[in-house]
Amino acid sequence: MIMENQKPTLYEWMGGLPALIRLTHIFYEKYVPQDELLAPLFAGMAPDHPERVATWLGEVFGGPEAYTERYGGHAHMISRHLDKGLSEEQRARWASLICQAADDAGLPTDHAFRAAFVSYIEWGTHLAVTYSAPGANPPLHQPVPHWDWGEALPEPTGSSQETKGQKRSNEPITFTQHIQPLFRAKDRQSMQWAFDLWSYEDVTRHAQGIFHRLQQGSMPCDGTWPHEQVELFQRWMTSGMAR
Numbered sequence: 001m002i003m004e005n006q007k008p009t010l011y012e013w014m015g016g017l018p019a020l021i022r023l024t025h026i027f028y029e030k031y032v033p034q035d036e037l038l039a040p041l042f043a044g045m046a047p048d049h050p051e052r053v054a055t056w057l058g059e060v061f062g063g064p065e066a067y068t069e070r071y072g073g074h075a076h077m078i079s080r081h082l083d084k085g086l087s088e089e090q091r092a093r094w095a096s097l098i099c100q101a102a103d104d105a106g107l108p109t110d111h112a113f114r115a116a117f118v119s120y121i122e123w124g125t126h127l128a129v130t131y132s133a134p135g136a137n138p139p140l141h142q143p144v145p146h147w148d149w150g151e152a153l154p155e156p157t158g159s160s161q162e163t164k165g166q167k168r169s170n171e172p173i174t175f176t177q178h179i180q181p182l183f184r185a186k187d188r189q190s191m192q193w194a195f196d197l198w199s200y201e202d203v204t205r206h207a208q209g210i211f212h213r214l215q216q217g218s219m220p221c222d223g224t225w226p227h228e229q230v231e232l233f234q235r236w237m238t239s240g241m242a243r
């Protein structure tokens, strides 16, 4: 078992930027062009798109902050998804093909690495869909998220299931990273008359009421949140509602 103090970053473990560049080249050159759901989306992509996405992933997985320095950081990445109206089908295809590309690119296949990798891919692709909805107004000026081994590295002590808006044991719960992504564009829209579920100020102001409705199951109106999500919201509240 790898001890906490000698733990490599995910970036180091997977082989750094060369491995990510192999991954994104295979994904965008082998899989995307022959996929009927994805090909039209990327038909006009810039020639350096695979390098840019590799650089983003490198920063997320603990490598150098090169996407922030060279390519405009979080704001630029998010802005590339705005108003694209991506569908759940396209999201799922993106996620499954990048995992196939990971096999082809020879990324590590150990369960701990793959659990961490897939959890970011699931989380990131869900956010891409949410932010791509017409009229979405996501927070742009945020740091690039950082992904670590999470529950996967030391022997799991409990459930390793990720909740949407994921939370690792030693990471503070913040509105931007964990709470805001729990609210879908349609939740936001249906509450817009009262307050903005994607606004830190509004959610903190109405936190008790929102929590009450989530706990009762009367919000969202099309199905209750899983217990883990309600609990995450509660822990965010009781730990001081960090931004």
Ligand code: HEM
Pocket: 041, 042, 044, 045, 046, 049, 052, 053, 056, 057, 071, 076, 077, 080, 081, 084, 086, 090, 091, 094, 095, 120, 121, 122, 123, 124, 125, 128, 129
């Ligand atoms: C973890 C998930 C994702 C990551 C890390 C990611 C990463 C990125 C990055 C870094 C860019 C901007 C590149 C640049 O200009 O610097 C981008 C653009 C884009 N992404 Fe994503 N993305 C994700 C999910 C998705 C999904 C699920 C879709 C569609 C199904 C998608 C479609 C696009 C499109 C269409 C662009 C613009 C391409 C162009 O330049 O024409 N992305 N993505």
